[in-house]
Amino acid sequence: MTDARLRHGRLSLALSFFVQGVTFALLVTRIPAIQDRYGISDALLPAFLAAVPVLAGVGSVVTEKLVARVRPGVVLRWAQPLVLLALLGAAAGGEVWQLGIALAGFGLSVGALDASMNMLGVSLQRAYGRSIMLGFHAAYSLGGIAGASLAWAGAHGDLPLLVSYLPVVAVLLPAALIGSRWYADAESGPAEAGGSAGAASEPVAFKLLLPLCLVMAFAYIGDSTVSNWSAKYLQDVLGGSEELATVPYNAYMVTTLLGRAVGDLSVRRFGPVAVVRCGALLAGAGFAVVALASAAWVGIVGFTMLGLGLCVIVPQTFAAAGRLFPAASDTAVARLNIFNYVGFLIGSPLVGAVGDLWSYRGAMLLPMVMVLVTLVYARSFGERQDRYGGGHERPRTVDVG
Numbered sequence: 534m535t536d537a538r539l540r541h542g543r544l545s546l547a548l549s550f551f552v553q554g555v556t557f558a559l560l561v562t563r564i565p566a567i568q569d570r571y572g573i574s575d576a577l578l579p580a581f582l583a584a585v586p587v588l589a590g591v592g593s594v595v596t597e598k599l600v601a602r603v604r605p606g607v608v609l610r611w612a613q614p615l616v617l618l619a620l621l622g623a624a625a626g627g628e629v630w631q632l633g634i635a636l637a638g639f640g641l642s643v644g645a646l647d648a649s650m651n652m653l654g655v656s657l658q659r660a661y662g663r664s665i666m667l668g669f670h671a672a673y674s675l676g677g678i679a680g681a682s683l684a685w686a687g688a689h690g691d692l693p694l695l696v697s698y699l700p701v702v703a704v705l706l707p708a709a710l711i712g713s714r715w716y717a718d719a720e721s722g723p724a725e726a727g728g729s730a731g732a733a734s735e736p737v738a739f740k741l742l743l744p745l746c747l748v749m750a751f752a753y754i755g756d757s758t759v760s761n762w763s764a765k766y767l768q769d770v771l772g773g774s775e776e777l778a779t780v781p782y783n784a785y786m787v788t789t790l791l792g793r794a795v796g797d798l799s800v801r802r803f804g805p806v807a808v809v810r811c812g813a814l815l816a817g818a819g820f821a822v823v824a825l826a827s828a829a830w831v832g833i834v835g836f837t838m839l840g841l842g843l844c845v846i847v848p849q850t851f852a853a854a855g856r857l858f859p860a861a862s863d864t865a866v867a868r869l870n871i872f873n874y875v876g877f878l879i880g881s882p883l884v885g886a887v888g889d890l891w892s893y894r895g896a897m898l899l900p901m902v903m904v905l906v907t908l909v910y911a912r913s914f915g916e917r918q919d920r921y922g923g924g925h926e927r928p929r930t931v932d933v934g
Contacts, residue, residue, distance in 0.1 A: 539660055542717020546653050547672040549613060549712065552705045553646060554676020555683070556620055559698060560639070561760075562684040566694055567623060571632050581632070585640040586874035592644020593874075597867035599645075600652065605863060606716035609649035613709045615642035617702045624694035648870045652863045654848075655855035657717055659862075664805070667796035670848040674790040681786070737864045741857060744910035745850050746872040751903035752846040753876025754883065755816060755839065758900045759785050761881040762893070763836050766823070770893050773829035781836035788840030796845045805849050805914040812849075813907035816842030820901030824894045846907060847873070853914040 560567075568578055592612075599608050619642060622635030654669045680701075687697030739746075763781035767773040792812075799808050819838030826832040854869045855862035880900065887896035 541715035545712040545715040550669045550672040551676040552709050554673040555680035558677045558680025562681050586877045588640030589644035590871045590874045592641040593648040593870045596645045596648040600863045604718040605649040605652040606718040610713040612642045612645040617706050624698045648867045651851045652866045655862050664797040664800035666848040666852045667793045671793035744913045748907050749850045749872040750876035754880035755900045755904050757877050757880030758884050767832050771829040771832045784837045785840040789844040792841045792844035809914045810911045812842045812845040817901050817905040824897040
């Protein structure tokens with residue numbers, strides 16, 4: 534690839550990550566409003582919510598098959614508009630079956646979107662020859678903060694869902710389509726960028742990928758614990774006020790953004806293995822602080838530590854899959870992406886069940902242990918058989934900034 538194409542590809546892909554962060558935050562932060570609009574009972578709501586990650590896993594599997602015929606950029610170019618339109622569909626319907634169709638479309642297309650975005654990210658990182666993957670996920674975190682802020686404004690102004698969503702989609706949809714013109718797909722030939730052309734030449738052995746799959750699932754169990762239980766924990770267990778209970782997740786989102794913004798520099802300086810180990814240790818310590826906290830402010834400190842620790846693990850897991858299977862990185866990323874949704878599905882119900890049966894303090898120890906398991910598999914984040922020495926990435930192109 535030329536230097537200009539790499540730069541344009543990097544910017545356009547960062548925009549795609551940002552748009553997806555906004556879109557997902559707009560959906561998940563307005564779930565109570567969606568529930569009220571369609572009259573969905575508390576008993577039925579979990580079934581609707583669980584269907585999205587299940588179908589997203591299906592979408593990721595389908596994407597693995599699609600990229601054997603078309604490039605990931607083509608999949609991403611059409612998946613992102615479908616996600617945005619599905620978001621509008623969820624806001625525009627009036628019957629439960631209409632919501633079901635919208636969420637099904639959202640789940641399937643978001644699975645294809647997540648997989649193809651990370652395929653392109655892994656491919657671009659290989660072309661750059663240095664860590665840039667955390668920067669893409671930082672754009673996603675920034676989008677999540679923007680989306681949550683827009684959702685708050687809509688809720689605060691008591692706006693109907695469609696009125697709240699439509700202006701955002703009207704801006705993001707054309708922006709995503711225009712930006713998709715500059716997606717930098719892998720060049721033909723597996724040696725250069727691990728594209729679909731090389732997928733058949735290097736089978737992805739699940740035994741080798743399994744450690745990264747477990748790390749991905751455990752990281753998302755930790756993430757879903759924070760997103761679903763931090764407010765309840767601070768208010769019910771640590772005695773914080775309703776207003777204070779909103780602080781932990783906001784602090785988690787901000788520190789996730791900050792950690793990812795500087796994470797690539799840390800990977801270049803210390804290597805992915807060291808960064809992932811530090812992240813796992815910090816996240817484990819964060820869960821320990823939360824479990825042992827004696828006051829609300831101590832719990833907030835723990836959730837803040839979690840943001841800084843967990844934020845590096847998922848992007849580096851995708852990057853490690855690309856290094857592990859350089860001639861079949863698209864396939865490896867698609868299969869790894871499924872465990873994103875596995876962790877999301879397991880995390881919240883697991884913590885809730887343990888909290889009800891035992892205690893919520895004890896429940897916080899479960900994701901702590903799971904995240905610390907990452908230390909056992911940290912070597913999987915280095916170069917395959919340490920082929921370039923020291924666990925660092927070997928440049929394949931000139932530095933394009």
